[in-house]
Amino acid sequence: MEMARDFLAHSRLQLIGLFILILFLAVAIFAPLIAPHDPEESKTPYQPPNQEHRLGTNDIGQDILSELIYASRVSLTIGFLAGLISVLIGATLGMLAGYYRGIVEEMVMATGDVVLLIPGLPLMIILAAYLSPSMWNIVLVVGLLWWCSTARVVHSRVLQLREMPFVEAARALGGGDLYIIFHHILINSKEVIYAKFALAVASAMLTEASLSFLGLGDPLNISWGEMIHFAFSRGGFANDMWWWYLPPGLMICACVLGFVLIAMDPERSQKAQEL
Amino acid sequence: MNREFLLLSTALVLLNLIGTGWAAENGGSDGDRIPMLKVGTINQINEANPWDYYFGVYSMIFSHQGLVRFNNEGDIVPELATSWETDDLQKWTFHLREDANWHDGQPVTANDIKFSIDYNLEKDPLSKSYIGSIDSVEAPDKKTAIINLKKPDYNFLNTIAVVKMIPEHIFQSVDEPKKYNDKNAAIGCGPYKFVSFDRDAGIVTYQANENYWGAIPAIDAIELRMFKNPDALMLAFQKGEIDLPYYYSKGISYYYVPKLLENDDIGIEVYPERGITNVLWFNTAIAPFDNKELRQAFSYAVNYEELKNMFTAGYGTVPSAGWVPNGTLYYIETRSLTQDINKSRALLDSLDFKDIDGDGLREMPDKAKFQPKLLTRSDLPDSVRAAEMLKKYFAEVGIDMQIDLADKSTHGQIMDEKKTHEVSLAGTTFWGMTMGEGYGSGYTDTRNYGWSMVSDPKYQSMVDDLGMTQDKDKRKDLAAEIQNYYAEEMPQFTIYSMNIIQPYNALYAGWEYNPLHGILSYGTLSNLHKA
Numbered sequence: 001m002e003m004a005r006d007f008l009a010h011s012r013l014q015l016i017g018l019f020i021l022i023l024f025l026a027v028a029i030f031a032p033l034i035a036p037h038d039p040e041e042s043k044t045p046y047q048p049p050n051q052e053h054r055l056g057t058n059d060i061g062q063d064i065l066s067e068l069i070y071a072s073r074v075s076l077t078i079g080f081l082a083g084l085i086s087v088l089i090g091a092t093l094g095m096l097a098g099y100y101r102g103i104v105e106e107m108v109m110a111t112g113d114v115v116l117l118i119p120g121l122p123l124m125i126i127l128a129a130y131l132s133p134s135m136w137n138i139v140l141v142v143g144l145l146w147w148c149s150t151a152r153v154v155h156s157r158v159l160q161l162r163e164m165p166f167v168e169a170a171r172a173l174g175g176g177d178l179y180i181i182f183h184h185i186l187i188n189s190k191e192v193i194y195a196k197f198a199l200a201v202a203s204a205m206l207t208e209a210s211l212s213f214l215g216l217g218d219p220l221n222i223s224w225g226e227m228i229h230f231a232f233s234r235g236g237f238a239n240d241m242w243w244w245y246l247p248p249g250l251m252i253c254a255c256v257l258g259f260v261l262i263a264m265d266p267e268r269s270q271k272a273q274e275l
Numbered sequence: 276m277n278r279e280f281l282l283l284s285t286a287l288v289l290l291n292l293i294g295t296g297w298a299a300e301n302g303g304s305d306g307d308r309i310p311m312l313k314v315g316t317i318n319q320i321n322e323a324n325p326w327d328y329y330f331g332v333y334s335m336i337f338s339h340q341g342l343v344r345f346n347n348e349g350d351i352v353p354e355l356a357t358s359w360e361t362d363d364l365q366k367w368t369f370h371l372r373e374d375a376n377w378h379d380g381q382p383v384t385a386n387d388i389k390f391s392i393d394y395n396l397e398k399d400p401l402s403k404s405y406i407g408s409i410d411s412v413e414a415p416d417k418k419t420a421i422i423n424l425k426k427p428d429y430n431f432l433n434t435i436a437v438v439k440m441i442p443e444h445i446f447q448s449v450d451e452p453k454k455y456n457d458k459n460a461a462i463g464c465g466p467y468k469f470v471s472f473d474r475d476a477g478i479v480t481y482q483a484n485e486n487y488w489g490a491i492p493a494i495d496a497i498e499l500r501m502f503k504n505p506d507a508l509m510l511a512f513q514k515g516e517i518d519l520p521y522y523y524s525k526g527i528s529y530y531y532v533p534k535l536l537e538n539d540d541i542g543i544e545v546y547p548e549r550g551i552t553n554v555l556w557f558n559t560a561i562a563p564f565d566n567k568e569l570r571q572a573f574s575y576a577v578n579y580e581e582l583k584n585m586f587t588a589g590y591g592t593v594p595s596a597g598w599v600p601n602g603t604l605y606y607i608e609t610r611s612l613t614q615d616i617n618k619s620r621a622l623l624d625s626l627d628f629k630d631i632d633g634d635g636l637r638e639m640p641d642k643a644k645f646q647p648k649l650l651t652r653s654d655l656p657d658s659v660r661a662a663e664m665l666k667k668y669f670a671e672v673g674i675d676m677q678i679d680l681a682d683k684s685t686h687g688q689i690m691d692e693k694k695t696h697e698v699s700l701a702g703t704t705f706w707g708m709t710m711g712e713g714y715g716s717g718y719t720d721t722r723n724y725g726w727s728m729v730s731d732p733k734y735q736s737m738v739d740d741l742g743m744t745q746d747k748d749k750r751k752d753l754a755a756e757i758q759n760y761y762a763e764e765m766p767q768f769t770i771y772s773m774n775i776i777q778p779y780n781a782l783y784a785g786w787e788y789n790p791l792h793g794i795l796s797y798g799t800l801s802n803l804h805k806a
Contacts (some may be wrong), residue, residue, distance in 0.1 A: 040667065046530060047584055059530070060660050070362055129682070214503075217661045220678055233656040235530035238509040 001075055011240050019263025026074040035066035039222070046110040046235070048243065055243045058227075059234040067222060068247050074223040075255070078139055078208045083201030090150025090200075091193050097151065098158025099181055109155065112148040120145060124207060127217040135218040142204045150196040157189045171177025202259035209252050224248035293725040301754035307804035309494040309783060314795070315517035317510045319501055319654075319683075320479060322470035324460050325439065326399065326453045328687070330479075332523050333499060336792050337481045337800075338378070339463035340387065342369050342420070343432050345791045347798060349549065349705070351432045355383060355440060355464070356420075364427035364743065367435075374488040377442045378468045379459075385414035390443035392422070398452050401691055404724045405434055405710050405717065427743045429750075433709045436791075440464065466492045466800055477501035490801040493785070505531075505656070513538060518780035521795060524550055524704040526775035528657065529588040535734040535778050542781035545590065547602050547772050549705040549790045552591070552772040553661055554598075556690075556699040560721065560728035561768050563639065564647075564697060568622050570765040573698075575619035576672045577770055579612050582664060586657065587773035594769035596762035599714050605754035612769070619672045630673055637673040646675045650689060651700040653680035661770060662700055690726050699726065700770070705790040712741040712755045719766055727766035734760055782806055 026036060036054070042061040047054045055064035097108035124141050131137040159165060162185065170180050211217050212225030215233070219226060231237060231245035286461065318329040325334050337342075342356040356369035375383040389412040395402040396409065407746045408428055415419040424431060442462055446759050449455045461469035466489060467481040479499040483492040500517060502508035509531050520527055526546070535541050557564040557574070564570065579593045592601075597609030623629075627640040639645045649665065662678045669676040670751045676698075689696050703718060710717030710724075716738045717723040719731040729735075737760065741753045761767075777794050784806040787798025 042581065042585070042664070042667075058662060215654065215656075219680070220654075220663070230656065230660070232506050233504050234660065235506065235509075235528065237506040238513070238531055239534050 011028040013261045013264050017258045017264070020258030021262060022252060024072055024076060024251075024258065026193065027069055028076050031069045031073060035063075035069045037063035037066040039063065039066040039070045040055075046239075048241075055247055056241070058244060059230060059236075064227075064244055064247070067227060068251065071222050071224050071227055071248065072251065072255075074221045075076060075205055075208065075225070075252070076155065078135060078142075079205035079255075079259075081139045082142035082146065082204035082208070083197055085139065086146035086200045086204070087150050089144070090147035090196065091154050091189070093147065094151035094154030095158050095181060095185060095189070096127070096142060098155040099162055099177070099185060105155070108151060112151050115145065116148045116152075119145040120253070124211060125214065125216060128211050133176060135223075136222040138208050138217065139204075142207050146200055146203060146207075150193070150200065153192055153196055154189055157183055157192050161185050161188050198259045198263035202256040202263075205252060205256055205259075224251050299434070309803055309805065311496045311498060312494045312519070312783075312803070313498045313500060314519045314521050314678050315500050315502055315511055316521045317502050317505055317508055317521055319503075320472070320499075320739075322456050322480065323458070323469065323649075324456050325441065328683070329523070330461075331439070331481065334387055334461065334463060334465075334469075335437065335439050336795050337467035337497065338461060338465045338469050338484075340375075341436050341438050341440060342610060343436050343616055344797075345436055345706075345789065347787060347789050347796060349790045351436060354436075355388075359432075361431075361747075364429055364431070364745070365424045367422045367424070367431060369420045369422070371420065373418065373487060375464050376486055376488070377445075377464050378462045378484060379442075379445075380486070382417075383440065384417045384463050385420040386417070387440055387443045388412065388420040389414045390447070391440045391607075392438065393442065393450075394446060395438065404691065406438060411668060426739075428712070429742050429745060430590065430709070430712050433706075433713065434711075437472050464488075465488075466797070470496075489797075492800050493803045494800060509534075512541070512778065515540065515780075516594050516664040518783065520778060521793065524706075524791075524793060525552070525702070526777050526793075528772075529773070529776060531778075532776060539783055541778050542786075543776060543778045544786070544788065544794075545776055546788050546793075548772055548774050549602055550703045550708055551594075551598075551600055551769050552587070552702050553658065553700060553770050554703060555665070555770050556696070556701065556718075556726045556767045557765075558694065558696050558698070560694070560727050560730065561697065562643075563626075563628075566626065568626055570629070570650065570768075572619045572622035572626070572628075572672070573669065573674070574612060574765055574768050575615040575622065576668045577612070577665065577672070578614045578668055579771065580614070582661070582771040585664070586661060586771050590776060591771055591773035594772055596765065596768065597758035598761040598769060599754075599758050600708065600772065603609060603708065603714065603754075605751045607755045609663065609758055614668075616672060623672060623674075623748050626675075635673060636670075636675040644675070646677050648677050648679045648697045649797055650679045650681060650686065650696045650698070651701060652683055652686045654683055658700055658702075665700070665770065676785075693727060694725070696726075701726070712738045714741070714754055715761075716741070716757070719761075727728045729764075729766045731764070734764075 039062055039199040043057055045057055045059050045061040047053055047057040053063050058064055097105040124145060127141045128138060167180060167184055170184055208223060208229045209225030212223055212229050215229055217223065217226045217229060228245050235242040283373050320330045321327050323330055325331050340354050343351045344354040346352045355371055355375055357372045359367060359369045361367045371385060377383060392409060392412045396406065408424050410423045410425045430616060445459050445462055446452065447715055466484050466487045468484050470480040470482045472479050477500060481497040483495050508520050511517050535543060557570050559565050583591050583593055594612050595609045596612055597607060599606055610626060623637060628637045628645055631638045631642060637645050649662055651662045653659065666676045666678055690699060707718060711720055718726050719729045720735060721728045737753055737756050741750065744750050744753065779794060783803050785802035786794055786800065787796045787803050788794050789796030
């Protein structure tokens with residue numbers, strides 16, 4: 001009874017998360033149809049919300065609502081790609097370390113520990129400042145520095161799995177390492193990887209927003225973080241233009257919440273109990 | 276008894292009057308003195324080293340001095356030199372003041388002047404861009420310095436005005452001044468002494484120099500607070516946490532003004548800009564930007580009216596093709612810059628820059644894609660936004676401009692040293708416009724900083740003539756020729772320029788504006804008092 005209640009609670013949260021993400025994906029995909037104006041078109045700058053511009057216009061006269069809609073594309077792309085890179089690296093290394101153990105495990109885990117010891121955001125700030133401000137550099141910087149926690153979690157999971165009877169059985173039947181990794185270990189680790197991917201995307205989006213806010217983002221690909229950056233450097237905050245800086249902030253919160261909710265996987269807790 | 280009382284009272288009144296008069300001469304009575312002036316800026320100081328760009332700027336304002344300086348009208352007046360003479364504009368003799376001392380008590384001598392110039396030329400390769408015309412310096416006695424130039428230079432005083440003098444006894448044993456971050460590196464002879472640099476807090480502190488040779492500073496201490504962001508700076512100013520938002524040689528953006536006007540404790544002054552807020556520079560030394568029709572095509576693509584409204588509101592004017600700002604001596608009227616898309620397209624077509632593959636963007640005559648790089652500073656949000664607007668304008672005529680953002684240091688390296696830029700967006704300062712032989716020649720002529728890398732003999736001949744000519748009528752003609760040259764050749768053109776909007780703490784009075792250092796002028800430092 002308690003388990004069923006837990007499941008429902010979890011799945012409800014997951015559904016909410018899924019709903020939020022589908023909504024954001026739809027906004028990003030259909031941006032040209034939804035946006036009331038061309039986001040690059042310039043009219044009178046610094047207009048407060050009005051009939052024509054529901055969220056007013058920014059410092060160079062662009063419609064803020066349209067910019068907000070188009071910015072979802074950049075923010076989600078950066079989040080997805082950075083999350084994907086970090087999870088691909090983290091899952092691959094974690095799996096190899098957990099499965100093969102020995103020197104591979106020591107090297108991967110030691111490298112991961114070193115990277116984990118380095119304060120993430122300051123290092124990303126340095127790298128982003130050193131590299132030129134570009135959306136792809138941010139994807140790379142975040143992706144290449146965010147893999148360690150995925151590697152650790154996947155490593156722990158694989159350590160459990162490799163000692164399970166069905167893995168031993170597969171090995172006894174002559175299954176090769178790659179066969180076992182792809183058909184047994186990876187399949188049974190996918191919940192962990194999905195969850196880490198969702199969290200990595202959320203973290204990447206937050207990191208991108210932080211870097212952009214600090215002026216280290218790509219001003220030519222406007223993301224929600226970049227919108228806040230320009231609001232904060234061209235009079236938005238000083239003139240209390242909440243319609244400029246608040247909506248992108250809320251979008252970041254809602255999107256990150258969606259990813260976090262979707263990571264709350266009921267199957268994962270069930271599997272954990274079974275194991 | 277009554278008589279004694281009358282005498283005593285009269286004596287007291289007289290003493291009081293004398294005291295008040297002295298105090299007024301020195302910036303008001305003690306009660307009116309400013310114990311601490313808090314200046315906020317987004318200029319980032321990295322080291323308390325005079326070779327750090329912005330620390331160098333603030334050193335020149337507070338702690339260091341040159342032989343001469345600019346007064347509030349922009350004219351040259353004495354500073355460490357009380358007088359000077361030259362017969363041929365090539366040999367300049369400066370007579371130094373007797374009472375100037377370094378902050379550590381040592382006297383300022385002609386040897387320090389010789390050392391400072393020689394040391395700059397030897398240790399800082401960039402200094403050759405503005406004092407490379409100096410052939411030698413002599414110090415025949417302790418208070419006479421003779422500077423010999425390689426050729427006559429009418430404008431030399433303007434150039435030497437920004438060369439800050441440093442103490443020989445401190446720097447003679449320093450081989451790498453850019454790495455010498457000792458507190459002694461900041462010893463100067465100006466009205467304020469450097470006290471500390473708190474890197475983590477972003478605060479630089481100066482204290483009044485009680486042994487200063489000039490007027491006693493009216494402010495006991497100055498705290499320079501660095502902000503990463505203009506909005507954060509303006510919010511701090513609105514809350515009264517700082518007394519003055521200060522951008523070296525520039526004012527604040529217009530969009531901060533309405534909110535500031537609501538605050539009775541804040542005053543705002545508007546001063547004419549004697550530099551230029553934003554200029555598009557072409558590297559005319561490289562193809563295809565060596566072609567004047569191409570540069571003209573760029574200039575016809577820009578919507579100056581929209582940029583004026585967007586970036587300057589009512590504080591700017593539509594620029595003219597002659598480039599030199601109105602207010603410059605011998606300024607002439609040239610045509611106003613206007614957008615003419617058809618003319619821009621026709622010019623590009625005539626140069627064989629055509630869209631071959633049908634993507635709406637032009638290819639070069641050799642069929643390669645035409646994607647000029649527009650370099651600008653990433654730390655200046657106004658410039659980033661202006662670059663975005665330019666990209667849109669150029670796309671309208673089929674030019675696929677690529678924006679290349681660089682931090683201040685990288686931007687400086689590219690523009691000043693490497694000269695690898697193609698097109699660049701950057702502003703100019705008052706002093707910058709006067710360097711070289713004036714009229715922006717320092718920015719244009721490849722023999723100086725030369726951001727637009729002009730080595731055209733016709734232009735250089737006009738610049739050289741300006742350097743050798745004292746006759747006012749001839750100078751006027753040459754100035755007009757140079758402005759007409761800019762209007763025709765367009766090695767660079769202004770995209771917008773605006774007056775300087777300077778807010779300040781209205782609880783203090785005595786603010787004075789100087790075209791070189793803005794409101795942090797000597798007048799302010801010696802006269803500011805409680806209102």
